[in-house]
Amino acid sequence: MEAEVEETLKRIQSQKGVQGIIVVNAEGIPIKTTLDNSTTVQYAAQIHQLVLKARSTVRDMDPQNDLTFLRLRCKKNEIMVAPDKEYFLIVIQNPTD
Amino acid sequence: MEIVYVYTKKRSEFGRQCNFSDRSAELHVDILPDPSQMDNYIERNPCDTPTQCAQEMSEHEVNTECFQTETRGINHVEGGWPKDVNPQEMEQTIRYRKKVEKDENYVNTVLQLGSLMEHCIKQNNAIDIYQQYFEEEEEVSVGDEVQPSAKTINVFRDPNEIKRTATGLSWHPDGAKKLAVAYSSLEFQRATKDMCFDSYIWDIDTPYIILTENPDKPEMTLKPVSPLVCLEYNPKDSHVLIGGCYNGQIAYWDTRKGSQPVEMSSIEHSHRDPVYKVIWLQSKTGTDYFSASTDGQVLWWDIRKMSEPTEKLILDTSKKGNLDNALGAISLEFETTMPTKFMVGTEQGQVVSCNRKAKTPAEKIVCTYSGHHGPIYALQRNPFFPKNFLTVADWTARIWSEEIKESSIMWTKYHMAYLTDGCWSPVRPAVFFTTRMDGTLDVWDFLFKQNDPTLSLKVCDESLYSLRVQDNGRFLACGSQLGTTTLLEISPELCTLQRNEKALASAMFERETKREKILEARHREMRLKERSRSEQGKEEEAKDEDTEESSEDLVVRAEKEFFEVVEFELKKREREEEKSQSKADKVRVGYREKDKLIKHSTGNIALQKCVVYSLITGIVNYQ
Numbered sequence: 001m002e003a004e005v006e007e008t009l010k011r012i013q014s015q016k017g018v019q020g021i022i023v024v025n026a027e028g029i030p031i032k033t034t035l036d037n038s039t040t041v042q043y044a045a046q047i048h049q050l051v052l053k054a055r056s057t058v059r060d061m062d063p064q065n066d067l068t069f070l071r072l073r074c075k076k077n078e079i080m081v082a083p084d085k086e087y088f089l090i091v092i093q094n095p096t097d
Numbered sequence: 098m099e100i101v102y103v104y105t106k107k108r109s110e111f112g113r114q115c116n117f118s119d120r121s122a123e124l125h126v127d128i129l130p131d132p133s134q135m136d137n138y139i140e141r142n143p144c145d146t147p148t149q150c151a152q153e154m155s156e157h158e159v160n161t162e163c164f165q166t167e168t169r170g171i172n173h174v175e176g177g178w179p180k181d182v183n184p185q186e187m188e189q190t191i192r193y194r195k196k197v198e199k200d201e202n203y204v205n206t207v208l209q210l211g212s213l214m215e216h217c218i219k220q221n222n223a224i225d226i227y228q229q230y231f232e233e234e235e236e237v238s239v240g241d242e243v244q245p246s247a248k249t250i251n252v253f254r255d256p257n258e259i260k261r262t263a264t265g266l267s268w269h270p271d272g273a274k275k276l277a278v279a280y281s282s283l284e285f286q287r288a289t290k291d292m293c294f295d296s297y298i299w300d301i302d303t304p305y306i307i308l309t310e311n312p313d314k315p316e317m318t319l320k321p322v323s324p325l326v327c328l329e330y331n332p333k334d335s336h337v338l339i340g341g342c343y344n345g346q347i348a349y350w351d352t353r354k355g356s357q358p359v360e361m362s363s364i365e366h367s368h369r370d371p372v373y374k375v376i377w378l379q380s381k382t383g384t385d386y387f388s389a390s391t392d393g394q395v396l397w398w399d400i401r402k403m404s405e406p407t408e409k410l411i412l413d414t415s416k417k418g419n420l421d422n423a424l425g426a427i428s429l430e431f432e433t434t435m436p437t438k439f440m441v442g443t444e445q446g447q448v449v450s451c452n453r454k455a456k457t458p459a460e461k462i463v464c465t466y467s468g469h470h471g472p473i474y475a476l477q478r479n480p481f482f483p484k485n486f487l488t489v490a491d492w493t494a495r496i497w498s499e500e501i502k503e504s505s506i507m508w509t510k511y512h513m514a515y516l517t518d519g520c521w522s523p524v525r526p527a528v529f530f531t532t533r534m535d536g537t538l539d540v541w542d543f544l545f546k547q548n549d550p551t552l553s554l555k556v557c558d559e560s561l562y563s564l565r566v567q568d569n570g571r572f573l574a575c576g577s578q579l580g581t582t583t584l585l586e587i588s589p590e591l592c593t594l595q596r597n598e599k600a601l602a603s604a605m606f607e608r609e610t611k612r613e614k615i616l617e618a619r620h621r622e623m624r625l626k627e628r629s630r631s632e633q634g635k636e637e638e639a640k641d642e643d644t645e646e647s648s649e650d651l652v653v654r655a656e657k658e659f660f661e662v663v664e665f666e667l668k669k670r671e672r673e674e675e676k677s678q679s680k681a682d683k684v685r686v687g688y689r690e691k692d693k694l695i696k697h698s699t700g701n702i703a704l705q706k707c708v709v710y711s712l713i714t715g716i717v718n719y720q
Binding site: 001002004005008009011012015016017018023025027029031032068069071073078080082084085086087088089091093095 | 198
């Protein structure tokens with residue numbers, strides 16, 4: 001089973017433009033990462049807070065609603081976050097060019 | 098109407114105590130309603146009576162102390178680790194991570210999230226959702242119907258009680274956020290003892306409307322020994338400014354060092370008249386500049402050594418270096434793309450073109466362009482076509498070509514008020530601005546319309562004296578007689594380069610130049626013919642007598658014709674106000690005819706010029 005996880009993450013990493021993957025748990029601890037430690041920690045902490053805020057925003061507007069995906073398009077890259085109850089999967093990609 | 102009740106009492110009973118007893122009511126008077134009284138009154142129906150049933154409330158105002166807030170960022174280090182795991186220890190963290198990875202929940206979650214994520218990643222790779230379409234195509238301007246306009250952004254007033262004229266303006270070279278304004282009084286002996294000598298540097302972002310901040314506070318004050326007539330920032334070093342003073346000296350400031358000038362030129366070697374213009378030169382050291390004044394000299398200086406000019410030129414067109422003969426310089430022109438040439442505009446109405454690199458002083462003066470009747474207040478080459486230059490003097494603005502020395506190639510009509518300053522737009526080759534003595538700013542677009550300015554704005558009631566365009570072509574500053582500097586922003590149509598504009602403007606200038614060349618050639622031919630004819634006639638009579646008589650005759654004839662024209666014109670003006678166009682034409686025709694007459698005579702050139710000058714002053718007094 002763990003092998004499947006590895007395979008999934010490898011597959012994502014091999015996609016065009018992907019710069020890094022981080023798996024963070026609900027407390028903000030990075031479980032799995034392909035980036036260096038300092039970057040990982042920064043991303044983990046910041047994105048964690050952002051996702052919590054985003055989720056609370058969505059649920060405040062409509063309690064039936066929930067956050068399924070978060071995409072942050074930046075000048076240099078795109079940060080995509082797939083949230084779950086206990087873990088987040090963060091991927092940084094540099095699209096197209 | 099009196100109501101009276103009478104009762105009687107015996108005198109013996111006076112002073113006895115009162116014994117009250119009950120009595121039933123008696124009717125003493127019964128006044129019945131009298132309907133005739135109603136006629137004294139008017140019934141009012143309906144009657145308005147206000148009532149209010151509301152809560153009483155009171156209002157209080159409280160101003161609390163400002164709450165200090167500070168924004169800080171946090172750099173996350175590590176966190177969230179459970180108590181038993183020490184984040185510094187690699188082993189423990191790895192062990193913890195491995196434990197989590199074995200968790201079933203983790204596995205399922207990651208698989209599920211992974212597939213979702215993959216979908217999005219592939220989406221990104223498939224198509225760029227933020228792609229810009231039609232990037233290369235320029236926006237087609239819809240601006241034909243839009244009227245060009247300009248709006249005032251800010252007004253800087255002279256904070257002193259005695260207002261001085263804003264005679265010189267200079268924009269800060271980097272970013273143009275500051276404007277240096279030189280104040281002086283150019284009218285002869287008008288300066289009172291109390292007049293302040295200071296010039297100011299204004300920050301253009303000073304808000305205009307906010308009243309709490311004092312908008313009349315300049316960012317910096319420059320304190321010269323004598324009022325400054327002109328002021329220039331060094332384009333290479335934005336902290337250095339030079340200013341030409343009313344007494345002929347030149348001072349230079351460094352804004353980092355304060356309000357006093359760092360150094361002043363020595364009085365013996367400076368000009369003898371106010372310095373009307375200083376321009377920085379293009380040099381490796383960036384410290385050279387030259388100055389011009391009505392005393393007839395153009396001096397070159399280096400700010401490192403202000404005790405003496407490095408070079409001197411006397412504007413004597415007879416090339417003898419005679420100061421008495423020299424023309425007074427009132428404007429200078431220097432283009433950094435042509436560092437050896439420069440032009441001087443004189444008080445006498447001639448533009449003198451000079452070459453700096455000439456070996457002898459006599460050769461320095463290359464040629465002169467005459468055609469104006471009064472001092473040339475502004476002189477500037479077209480930034481796109483340096484062969485053509487603009488002069489602003491008397492009542493017109495003229496455009497010249499370097500090749501044609503006899504007359505300008507294009508000119509504006511004669512205005513009602515004197516033109517005081519002008520400059521080209523740095524972004525559009527056919528647009529220039531002029532200011533007038535009646536306080537109007539004109540924007541001319543010569544490709545669009547040549548008879549009238551494209552935009553004419555009344556900036557203030559007093560006359561405008563100086564004008565400067567910022568390098569981006571959008572902002573204009575103009576200074577008035579009472580020291581009010583107005584900052585204007587012109588609409589985008591007037592400061593964006595249109596398609597083909599350069600080509601059209603170049604074609605226009607060339608066409609006009611060619612026309613003038615042809616006219617010049619014709620004139621020359623005609624003159625040759627006349628001269629050969631008059632020479633034949635002169636051989637029979639005494640030369641001197643003839644010239645005296647003929648010149649006097651001509652003068653009388655010219656005077657008579659001239660006054661006739663003026664009177665006719667005045668009568669016409671009294672009759673109709675609207676025919677001002679044709680009036681101006683008539684005067685121009687009058688001038689032209691006079692010119693021709695004088696050209697044909699063989700008298701003394703100096704005498705003719707005197708006559709012309711006195712006739713012109715005649716017009717001025719007459720008006």
